[in-house]
Amino acid sequence: MARMTPQDRREAIVDAALAVARRKGLAATTVRDVAAEMGTSSGLIHHYFDSMDEVLAAAFERVAGEDLRQTEILLDQAGGPHELIRAFLASYAPVGDDWAFQLWLDAWAEAARRPVLREASSRLNLAWAALLERAIRAGVRDGTFSCSDPTAAAWRILSLIDGLALQVVAHQTIVDRRDMLQWAATAAERELGLPAGDLAVT
Amino acid sequence: MARMTPQDRREAIVDAALAVARRKGLAATTVRDVAAEMGTSSGLIHHYFDSMDEVLAAAFERVAGEDLRQTEILLDQAGGPHELIRAFLASYAPVGDDWAFQLWLDAWAEAARRPVLREASSRLNLAWAALLERAIRAGVRDGTFSCSDPTAAAWRILSLIDGLALQVVAHQTIVDRRDMLQWAATAAERELGLPAGDLAVT
């Protein structure tokens, strides 16, 4: 295969790992899968990463970080606080049998036993909460929202979405995406002192 | 090894599977691990279970089902609706580095790959939601609670606790158990139309 610079190759490996993880899940992604996806040999991967664990950790971090950055951009473009929260809900909530969210499930389960993964997942979760908290504080400052404890509110909204999304992705039939969005919006309205239906999705 | 009655052996297998899962996680629990834990041969396990998937599902079901049954008893003994919800929150929320909740995390993640486990986890989650919904409806009936959609409220409260507990167990440092209980209680008060502090934990 074409010779690449170390940086490009590392990125290509992570890209390929993600493409596989999207199909089979993080836990089931193997060295050979990734090599086949890239169209190279498996030995190449160990030339750039000491272990498969590192590849998976890098892959997870890339997805989660990318989602986060994209949402940050989305929020920057949002007009008022309402639109901002609505955009946040829509962008955080998984779509269909979302493979990215399955990645989160894998990460949370493995976090207890894999320190590197725990650190990454922990840091990213914190960033999401901080992002939401900032949005809430902005709304409180300009008087659109009323919320006595933005930190607690952010964690509650985030955790509620996590919990609902978990049902959608892991169990599929019990709760559907429509319910999830509707219920999350209702909870957010209460947290932010908004009239019912103010954040409703159409 | 000592010959056992089919019932006893099945239980012994599930016991051993749990002991291993506690150490290595559900996903990493293998037939040979379980056999070694019991001090028997691996073939024995397939004499009682058609597949490893079923063993893991049975193990998960044992823990989660036991918790559920114990909470049902707890709720039967509870006096008024307030005490009932308070008992529910306290009993559902994981304690410390709760390995029972870690089992839930493992199950949710593995559900995508193991149909039998998914079915069990799905069914038990539904049962928890139904239990909470029943408690809410009882409170609404006798006028203590005010809640327009008990089904949605139950799922929201449950999902919020799941999401918060997830942070406590998987990331440990970010959110602590005290915050989790406090925040869940606040959310429950709003869902049920109770004055602030009515469900506060001491």
Added chain:
DNA sequence: CCCGCTATTGGACAGTTGCGCAATAGGGTG
């Protein structure tokens, strides 16, 4: 006491996994 039922053994099987290493090839520099 013996016999039959079945719990239990222990290894075979085909597949997979992560990893390491000697050989190769390709591109940039002299």
Added chain:
DNA sequence: CACCCTATTGCGCAACTGTCCAATAGCGGG
């Protein structure tokens, strides 16, 4: 052009996986 550095190959290795099956052993009933 030739040379060297290193990206890349491709296979071997040992360990592990779930599943299956013929052989064995131990208990209860006749």
